[in-house]
Amino acid sequence: xxxxxxxxxxxxxxxxATDDITDNSGTITIQQKVTMPISNLWNFDFVIEVDEDxxxxxxxxxxxxxxxxxxxxxxxxxxxxxxxxNSATVSISIDKSKLSLGRQALPxxxxxxxxxxxxxxxxxxxxxxxxxxTVPRSSLVQIPLSLDMLSxxxxxxxxxxxxxxxxxxxxxxxxxxxxxxxxxxDPVYGQYIDFHLNSAINHFAYDFWTRFENSAGAPVSxxxxxxxxGSTWTKLGVVATAFTKDDEEYNSGVFSSGxxxxxxxxAVTKSNAGNCSNGAAYWNCGEMKIYGL
Numbered sequence: 001x002x003x004x005x006x007x008x009x010x011x012x013x014x015x016x017a018t019d020d021i022t023d024n025s026g027t028i029t030i031q032q033k034v035t036m037p038i039s040n041l042w043n044f045d046f047v048i049e050v051d052e053d054x055x056x057x058x059x060x061x062x063x064x065x066x067x068x069x070x071x072x073x074x075x076x077x078x079x080x081x082x083x084x085x086n087s088a089t090v091s092i093s094i095d096k097s098k099l100s101l102g103r104q105a106l107p108x109x110x111x112x113x114x115x116x117x118x119x120x121x122x123x124x125x126x127x128x129x130x131x132x133x134t135v136p137r138s139s140l141v142q143i144p145l146s147l148d149m150l151s152x153x154x155x156x157x158x159x160x161x162x163x164x165x166x167x168x169x170x171x172x173x174x175x176x177x178x179x180x181x182x183x184x185x186d187p188v189y190g191q192y193i194d195f196h197l198n199s200a201i202n203h204f205a206y207d208f209w210t211r212f213e214n215s216a217g218a219p220v221s222x223x224x225x226x227x228x229x230g231s232t233w234t235k236l237g238v239v240a241t242a243f244t245k246d247d248e249e250y251n252s253g254v255f256s257s258g259x260x261x262x263x264x265x266x267a268v269t270k271s272n273a274g275n276c277s278n279g280a281a282y283w284n285c286g287e288m289k290i291y292g293l
């Protein structure tokens with residue numbers, strides 16, 4: 001007869017996104033559950049640790065660049081399991097005034113259990129709590145677009161008005177369109193548009209409208225990168241969108257960096273038309289506005 005050892009693990013393993021943090025004071029508390037798949041008859045404790053190796057592995061596997069939350073900005077407390085309850089709470093308190101700017105994360109691992117009859121479930125032993133420390137979007141200022149500040153690896157000729165389509169108004173035929181001939185793509189950045197700013201900023205946001213006539217090429221997954229030389233890029237965030245209408249508007253959150261930047265790369269890897277990173281598909285845009293601080 002096989003004897004099964006009961007296990008505990010995070011109810012939600014992997015990456016867990018939280019809301020943007022938009023001011024520089026106060027403390028927020030995020031709670032996660034540790035659960036077991038059986039009825040619990042015991043009282044026992046478990047220990048949670050912050051494990052930077054978990055974050056390193058996540059970044060590597062997902063082509064991410066999340067930083068570890070600053071030391072002293074967080075406290076992690078785990079409640080005990082009690083008989084009759086098959087879950088326990090892990091509370092993460094974050095002091096916003098001690099965080100650095102931008103996206104960051106707290107990687108957690110279940111380290112040990114006081115009840116020797118239990119084991120830690122290998123699949124759900126870890127989770128990564130993500131946070132985005134930003135400023136209010138209302139504090140950003142619109143940056144006027146001009147043709148000399150725009151470039152792309154994928155602009156197609158004869159469909160729309162080229163890069164001018166980003167700022168020449170929302171109307172039929174006034175759009176930017178990515179190349180759909182199987183060329184004009186990058187395996188990492190897909191089809192991208194670069195914004196070269198006249199002055200450095202630490203915070204970026206944008207408004208986006210789908211093509212006026214249809215949303216067939218609207219972005220589904222967009223990576224936001226920044227740079228100071230137009231060559232070395234740092235990812236600040238990933239935007240998932242689900243456009244279904246023509247001339248549909250989207251207003252982004254704020255992307256922040258402790259290091260000021262003068263370039264932004266708007267890199268679409270997947271659109272309603274398909275994969276933009278292997279030449280199989282394209283994306284397009286009816287209009288854009290960008291903001292910075």
